[in-house]
Amino acid sequence: MRYAMAIEVNKCVGCADCVVACQTENNVPHGYSRDWIVEIARGEYPDLYMHFESQRCNHCDDTPCVRTCPTGASHIIEGGIVKVTHDECIGCGACIEACPYDARYFHPEGYVDKCTFCDHRVADGLDPACVSVCPTTCMHFGDLDDPDSEISKLIRTRENYTLIPEAGTNPQIFYLK
Amino acid sequence: MEEKLLVTAREIHGLYPHVHIWGFPIATYLFLGGLAAGILLFATIYYIKGKEDEMPFTVKIAPLFTFIFIMIGLLLLVYDLHHKLYVWQLFTTFRIESPMSWGAWTLVGVSIFSLLWPLSYIDDIEEYLHERGWKRLDWITKFIRTLEHKCKIFRFIVLFFRKHRKKFAYILLFLSIILGIYTGILLSAFNAHPLWNNSILGPLFLTSGVSTGSAFVMWLSNNKKERTRMSVIDMALIATELFFIIHMIMGMQAGPEAFQQAAHLFLGGEFTVIFWVFFVGFGLVLPFILEAMELKGFHIPPALPAILVLIGGFLFRMIMVYAGQMSEYPL
């Protein structure tokens, strides 16, 4: 089992529904967010290009955050989902420094918090909250180890890229052009 | 024109506008850790080489301070934790890949030994304090003596340590090397920050730590010979540091864009002046010149180059902690 996400940037309108859905689903405190939207624009008027990226923890295959965690609070569960056990976290910030994507932050309670791929929903066979609300259906979630899953097919057939591959983390969120 | 911008508000403290989780406490902690490692390295090596009496301050007195430094460092570290109540979780596991975990365990070891080490030199410490004219601190030695007198277990531990001091010296030497390396590689383990993510940073921190250790001895030793010997060693260390720094920046310049941007922080960016003038100029080159002049017979107050090196070492860690967090891969 290898959970991953594929996001079609040719459809995303950057509405941030994924961000607010995550907030209400996961009780993310106000002023914080586990996911966010980035706009990328290139060119000169009128020869322009623009797309949005919904970004979050990449649930990397090679996890600098888990590696640097001194207590084992940051860990990997079934399907490659990177999680933080809040009651083992001492709030040292090592994982925040280690993450090239700024995906982790200190929860006001002190522990480190981040995207969980909504593992509580995934366990029930549901999509993560962000994927399930997206009005443009530009987000897809599934198992990469299953060659017949929608996400496997999308990644096989569509040109795609990942974020900051040069950081060597092998991210598992794929952006489809 | 190319734009990359955050559409949704994400003004999270510590992340916005760039990662800023670590600051003064961590930099100080790294500085004190490096300093302690440097002092203990010299103390144990000279002890093992049997030069206890030639280098009295280095071997017998200086380790007393390391315990204090490490305690301050640990307090700062705990202060900097955001989930303090759970700090004990550090000691429920050992994570072989986590520098923080290495550090936590090493510090426990080092702190125990750096406490026991001076306890076994209580007479020498008393003498040193008197020589320095720090009679007000007599209560420390008096307290320890009373404790030794009244508490059997304490006496037993101290005696046991004195008896096996040589064996413990080897253990402490090993621990201090780990501590020195750890304070160096702690930052370079975070490859999300191109500035930290290079193989020279570790050796550079280690060298700098040892250099501050030698400076500390130069500053507070009452023994002229000891000071001179340390001064020579320190000059070699400073030269090595300068070599590493040039090498590191050239390496980053030759790297991919994110690394070039990291180097730019020191080459025209916001850390240029503080790095080259205050750290390299006043913290490395100037003390090097002063030490060289003193060797040539000029009269230089021994504390001056030493303090410059110490301030430089602290500044270096501050710069690296702050600049490193500003060096990021683009969104």
Next chain:
Amino acid sequence: MSKLNRRDFIKISGTASAGMVMTPPLTSIWKTIFSDEEKPLLENEAKKVPTVCEVCFWNCAGWTYLDKEGNIKKIIGNDIDPHSNGRLCPRGTGGLGMYYDEDRLKKPLIRVKREDGKSEFREAEWDEALDLVATKMKEIEKKYGKESMALLFHGKTGPHFEHLFKAWGSDTMGEPAGAQCLITREAGFIATYGAGLASPEPTDVRNTDCLVLIGNHIGENMHNGHVQEVSALIDKGGTIITVDPRFSTMAAHSTKWLPIKPSTDLALLLAWMNVIINEGLYDKDYVEQYTYGFEQLKDHVQKYTPEWAESITTIPAGDIYETARLMGGASPRVIIHPGRHTAWYGDDTQRTRAIAILNAILGSWGREGGFYFPEKVKLPKEAHPPFPKPKWTWKDISRDKHKLAIMGITNELIDHALPEYKGPYKIKGMFITATNPLQSIPSQDTIRRALDNQDFVVVVDTMPAEITGYADVVLPEATYLERLDHLRTAHHRQPNIALRYPAVEPKYDTKPGWWIAREIGIRLGLHDYYEWEDFEEVLDWQLKQVGSSMEEMKKVGVKYFPRKTPMYLKPGEEYWFNTNTGKIELYSTDFEEWGYDPLPVYKDHGENPPGFLRLIYGRLPMHTFGRTLNNPNLFDLKHDPHLWVHPKVARIYGLENGQEVWLKNPKGKVSSFPIKVRVTERIRHDSVFMPHGFGNKGRIWVDGKKLEMHRAYGRGILDSEMIYNIEIDPVTGGTGLRNNFVTILTENPHKKEAKS
């Protein structure tokens, strides 16, 4: 030897640490003492109450999720709802922030004069406030007649007060959704097809082959169903042509973007017709069977060549030909989208007429992949005596001047409330609910003078907006999550109804709109119009009449009914359009009679005044104008609006990204607050862009304490504040707002004033 990868390695070291026996019990003990972490609400633990979203007019149906303690945790779309298809937009998802907002109006407020002559509010009980409203309404009746009490409203709460006003005997009402938004488009389509579009627009986007968007920012406006269908169109590889002076989100996702010079859209539309007609790309059978005036149209558009249009629109003639051929090739599965906020330049009905005509010659009206014929459920109205006939209504105010003023024209109601108005249709009292005229209707100074001239102003709302400060009585309304409203019966492909049911009791001392309206009605002696105690009785009765029940609706949220008429025209089918000729009027006989151009004629709208930039305002997908800015969840998404400026403009003014600037219009009006600059190529060099609805400055004092939307207050610039030139559309009375210009100030102009 098998290779151990990093993940396995971590797993092993993880097991090793778990092996330390002490850890788990100690951790769990520690946790129970020190942690009060909130766990996510699981699907099977949630209580779900049906709702219909009120954050925008799209009114998606969804479910309010409550935890065991009865707290609202989230709102999720109803899977069978055709407006949302189970996926709410960010505003709908964040709608619960409206309920939790701590700045809400919490108690009825009554204006009092302080000793120093300044006025402020005091908190009051409902009985006192309602008695006062009824007394004052009766006073206005006695002094001027019931008709002089006007109702300005918006949203689902509106109908409760419409009922109150009609029962009482006043039909002096209007909503900004008309003159400030879509009235011109409705009129353009009514004049052509004899039918308007209403909401949601019956565009068959998901089945089309070619979608043309003119100044229509799907994706920036989150008209949910349309956003979803456009996304499906992208999947399908359909053609999307976007006409916009700005490189909008949709422009970026389009097959073809035509960067048009602002205010010249009609020239492009006419040139398209020219190509489509002259190259024979139109739907000949359709045009012959269903339309009237094709020959006149053909003659009329001959002078509007693409080459002519190039000189006006700055779009290369080649692109005009190319896009016209794309549309012709897709005919009839093509939609030139009518847009929504179409009050732009003062000749907007003519422009939307051109859109309607273009659709007609391509044969898209009543065709699959074009415009479908929508159908809605007709609910029986509860029995009550007939409404009394007012002596005059909003129609008397507007219909003489504007033949297709099909809704109350808010700005004309305002004009009739000014002290200088001496005619027979004087407005002396205002009842304002769920709209903030100071933001939604242009010309703030006029509105302020009108409000000051009123004998009595009541505001019913959930939040303290600018308008609250002008009220004599403020009645705090419960949010949509706490109240029952009329069933949603919007027309769609499949007729359906949707229920909004209160998920929780009203927070604070707030009350649902139906209750407020009824209580005032009773006090006005309108018992006969309120023969029920609880609005739920009315809905239950209505539902039973159509074969459903409250009980059923609470379980399903949305219920479908069979269609009675076909969704598309059958090939060659006889069809009677509701126009004078019974055909689609390419040439409008009504317009001819009324003295308007029967065929759209291009008019020049002038150039920028020297030194000024055109002000283009628009939407952010996560906000519905000013009403959501203080919503804590949506505020989290976006609270710093940006002024888009082209790099050339930035060079001239010396602007940097993130710098705060102020705006000034040619009349010398300076914005109250600054806005941050975004230097971007996505905007033309002769224009600036900013989102509408920011720059909130509502603030009232209640018993000496400040009450305001503390998050939203003072953030960004309100475009309504800068708009000085309102070009009235003669056909409808719609307010053209896009011929407005501003210049950029880099120094704080208010500081200078304070000094001098």
